[in-house]
Amino acid sequence: MHDQAERAGTAEPLTGAAIRFDGLGVSFPVAGGGSYPAVAPTDLEVGGHEFVAVVGPTGCGKSTLLNVAAGLLAPSTGRTFIFGAPLAGINRFAGYLFQQDAVMPWKTARDNVAIALEVAGVPRSEALERAQVWLKRVGLSAFGDRYPHTLSGGQRKRVGLAQVLIRDPKILLMDEPFGPLDAQTRQIMGNLLLRLWAGDRKAVLFITHDLEEAIALSDRVVVMSAGPEARIIGDYAIDLDRPRDASEVRLVPRFHELHKAIWDRLRAEVLKAYGEEVG
Amino acid sequence: MSRTGLLLLQVLVGVVAVAIWHIGATVPIGGYFFLPKFFFSTPVDVALRIWELFAEGTAKIATCTEPIDLTRLLSISAPCFGRTVWQHLLFTLIEGLLAFVIGAVAGVLIGFWLARHPLLSAVFDPYIKMLNALPRVVLAPIFLLWLGLGIWSKVALGFTLVFFIVFFNVYQGVKEVSPTILANARMLGMNERQLFHHVYWPSALSWMFSSLHTSVGFAIIGAVVGEYLGSAAGLGYMIQQAEGTFDTTGVFAGMVILAVFVLIIDWFVTLAEKRLLVWQPPSAAGQG
Numbered sequence: 012m013h014d015q016a017e018r019a020g021t022a023e024p025l026t027g028a029a030i031r032f033d034g035l036g037v038s039f040p041v042a043g044g045g046s047y048p049a050v051a052p053t054d055l056e057v058g059g060h061e062f063v064a065v066v067g068p069t070g071c072g073k074s075t076l077l078n079v080a081a082g083l084l085a086p087s088t089g090r091t092f093i094f095g096a097p098l099a100g101i102n103r104f105a106g107y108l109f110q111q112d113a114v115m116p117w118k119t120a121r122d123n124v125a126i127a128l129e130v131a132g133v134p135r136s137e138a139l140e141r142a143q144v145w146l147k148r149v150g151l152s153a154f155g156d157r158y159p160h161t162l163s164g165g166q167r168k169r170v171g172l173a174q175v176l177i178r179d180p181k182i183l184l185m186d187e188p189f190g191p192l193d194a195q196t197r198q199i200m201g202n203l204l205l206r207l208w209a210g211d212r213k214a215v216l217f218i219t220h221d222l223e224e225a226i227a228l229s230d231r232v233v234v235m236s237a238g239p240e241a242r243i244i245g246d247y248a249i250d251l252d253r254p255r256d257a258s259e260v261r262l263v264p265r266f267h268e269l270h271k272a273i274w275d276r277l278r279a280e281v282l283k284a285y286g287e288e289v290g
Numbered sequence: 291m292s293r294t295g296l297l298l299l300q301v302l303v304g305v306v307a308v309a310i311w312h313i314g315a316t317v318p319i320g321g322y323f324f325l326p327k328f329f330f331s332t333p334v335d336v337a338l339r340i341w342e343l344f345a346e347g348t349a350k351i352a353t354c355t356e357p358i359d360l361t362r363l364l365s366i367s368a369p370c371f372g373r374t375v376w377q378h379l380l381f382t383l384i385e386g387l388l389a390f391v392i393g394a395v396a397g398v399l400i401g402f403w404l405a406r407h408p409l410l411s412a413v414f415d416p417y418i419k420m421l422n423a424l425p426r427v428v429l430a431p432i433f434l435l436w437l438g439l440g441i442w443s444k445v446a447l448g449f450t451l452v453f454f455i456v457f458f459n460v461y462q463g464v465k466e467v468s469p470t471i472l473a474n475a476r477m478l479g480m481n482e483r484q485l486f487h488h489v490y491w492p493s494a495l496s497w498m499f500s501s502l503h504t505s506v507g508f509a510i511i512g513a514v515v516g517e518y519l520g521s522a523a524g525l526g527y528m529i530q531q532a533e534g535t536f537d538t539t540g541v542f543a544g545m546v547i548l549a550v551f552v553l554i555i556d557w558f559v560t561l562a563e564k565r566l567l568v569w570q571p572p573s574a575a576g577q578g
Contacts, residue, residue, distance in 0.1 A: 083473055101476055113474035117492040117569045126488060127478045160571040174478070 027095035029104075029182050029214030030057040030080050035089035037075050049075050051240035052089055055233065057182075059094075060212040064225035066277060067235030068284035073218040074110075077186050080216060081107050093182070106180035108188040114159050114170050121146060121155035124173045131178070145173040149203065165196040169203070176207060183208075183215045189224070197221075201228055201257035209254055222277060226269050227257045234277050237284035245276045308333045331539040339543040347374030364441065366523050373523075379551060381524035385441050385513035386555075389448025390506055394498065396449070397456025402494060405464035422454045426512070430519045439521055448512025455505045456498055463497030464490050499567055506559050510552055525551065 036052040050072040057063045065073050078084035079091055082102040091098040093105075114123045124142035129135060146152050149169040159167050168188060175183065189197040201224060208215065219225050225232050226249055234245035249269060251260055260266055314325030315332040327335075351358070354370035362368040363380060371377050404411035430447050437443040467489055475489050517526025525548050532540025 081473075081477060083476070101479075103479065105477065107474065107477040109470050109474055111468075111470045113468075113470045115471060115475070115488065115492070117496065118488075119569075130478055130480050130484050130488075158569040160569070171474075174474075178478070 027059075027092070028056040029059050029061070029094060030055070030216060031092040031095075032056075032076070032079070033090045033092065035076075035079060035086050035091060037072065037079065037084070038087045046087075048240045049238055051242040053242055055243060057214050057216050059181075059214055061231060062208065062212075062215040062217065062229045063231045063233060064217045064219060064229035065233045065235060066219060066222050066225045066273070067241065068237045068277075068281045069220060070284065071235045071238045071280070072241040073220075073235060074186050077107075077184050077216060077218055080182075081105055081184050083107075102182070104180060105182040105184050106175035106178055108168075108171055108175050108183070108185045110187045110190050112159070112164075112167055112171075114167055114174065116159050118158075119155065120151060120157050120159070120162065120166075120170045123159070123170055124177055127174050127178050141177060142173070145177045146170075148207065149173045165192050165200060168192065168200060172200075172204070172207070181213060183213050183217075185215065185217045187219050188217075190219070190221075197224065198258045204228065205255060205257060222270060222274060223261060224257075226251075226266060226273070227255065227260050232269075232273055234273060234280070237280045244280070245273065247273050327538075328536075329538060331542050335539045336542045336546060339539050340546060343375040343543065343547075347376045350374050351376065364523075375528070375547070378524050378528050379547070381441065381521075382510065382513050382517065382526070382548075382551070383555075385444040385516070385524065386448060386506075386510040388441070388445045389512050390452055390509035392445065393449040393452025393509065394456045394505065397453045398460050398494065398498060401457045401460030402464060402490070405461045405494075406490075411461075418454075418457075421450075422458075426450050427515060427519075430516055433516070434520045444513045444516030444521065444524070447516040448509045451508035451512045452505045455501050455508060459497040459501045460494045463494035467493045496567060496570065499563055502559050502563055503556060506555060507552065510555065514548065 032053055032055040034052040034054060035050070036048070037050040038046040038048040041047050053076070055076070065076065067073050075084065079086050080093075080098075080102060082098055082100055082105075093102055114120075115126070118126065121139060121142050124145055125135070125138040128138040128141060133141075143152065143155060146155050149172055151166060151169050151173070154162060154166060159170065162170065171188075189200045192200060205228060215229075217225070217229060222232075229249055232245075232247045232249060233243055234247070235241050236244045247269065251263065251265060251269075311325060311330065312333045315323060315327050315330050317323075350370050351374065356369050358371055359368065363371060363377070364384070366372045366377070368377070404414060426447060429450060430443070433443040433446040437446055472485070472489060475485055480488065513524065514526035514529075517524035518530045519526075521527045525544060529541055529544035529548070532538075532544060
């Protein structure tokens, strides 16, 4: 594949888990002294071609884990290994799809996608050509000249997806990427993601608060407890057949069994998170 | 509201205002003019004066026998062009433009620099606030003393106005880059130089452009106030000369010319803005 030539680190063979958290804990300083222990020391592994979804109540530190894996946030304790090597600075193997709009509003959709290659030294004309190919893949071939404010929320997410995937990262980090979208658009985006992912099955760490979405998309669902000192309290293999359709898979009996099993574990934590907010 | 309907209403407001002015100045009500000519002139006189000024200036240039020396356009003793209304306009225009360009460039550079160096910005913060709090008019005599009666004392005055507007906007623009866009750009592998080029710079420029109307307006204000306080040419000088002889008609004529002049410049600014901020949603563009 053409894109593969640009892969970061093709020279060295990649071994081991794509992401491994080793006793990783994060606490944030609090105004007035002291610190808030957001995530208790946690171990987690994401395999080289594994799609792992993390679910948990709001404010449980799911996004914190993701920012650590991206190298945007330094953990307070423990270490992160990316393909066996300790992570220092920005994670060059990873592409990050943010919850909020992250495309540059001053660039057109095509320029936004092309810039991801240009910063790596690809000549502009070639970058623009390949950006057009990716815009087509995410269903935006006619929207290349549009500025982000003229696109819908779902279309902006597609631009973001193309921007991340054009670099062909080995690891995809996704922070409730479809959270702000309406239910129909979420399922369409879920299918788009599954279709693109099926090509080379990158390692994915997918954060969501939507359990159905998590089961529909992933190979494994990890459940986190309510914060403070959030930790992993459940790890479920999702043995649904692939390729899947993100909407139709919800009708399969096995989906409901899995959903019930995980939700039983999750519910207590969600109630705890609410209880603390209310009380 | 349709475009023509709006235009009609706008014209109506102007017509009513002028009519009130005209009646107040020419029709005695109970034997008393409530807008006496001596203090308010009349719209007809003002219009005639403006016509005379431009007719005279244009005629002087049109009937000129000598070739106009472009290098002496800003010399008040230039043959044909010197001391015409056109030269006064040119003075104000050039002073305003220089003040804007120099002030904007300095504001962008220093705003950027301080925004990227929090320590420096913390050190300079009280001084910048202090300088900005100073009413600029009190600086005018100092600039006259330092730079003389020529255009540079006016440029300096305009500069002190433009610089702070652009500076604060660019500073804010760099500081308030969306953290998500910044994190995303980092994840895309941008180094510091690329972040500057693709993220900080466009963000800062958008803030600067959003203050374009204000800063261009202030550049002109600086020029006119400077001329008013001491010069030999320019619209401010024209108005000041008329005031010196209680020539109310001349003062109002100068003010009308100045207002139309600023409107035309503002129109050009709007054009530039539309081209440069094409990526912004319409509600956000064109304010400030």
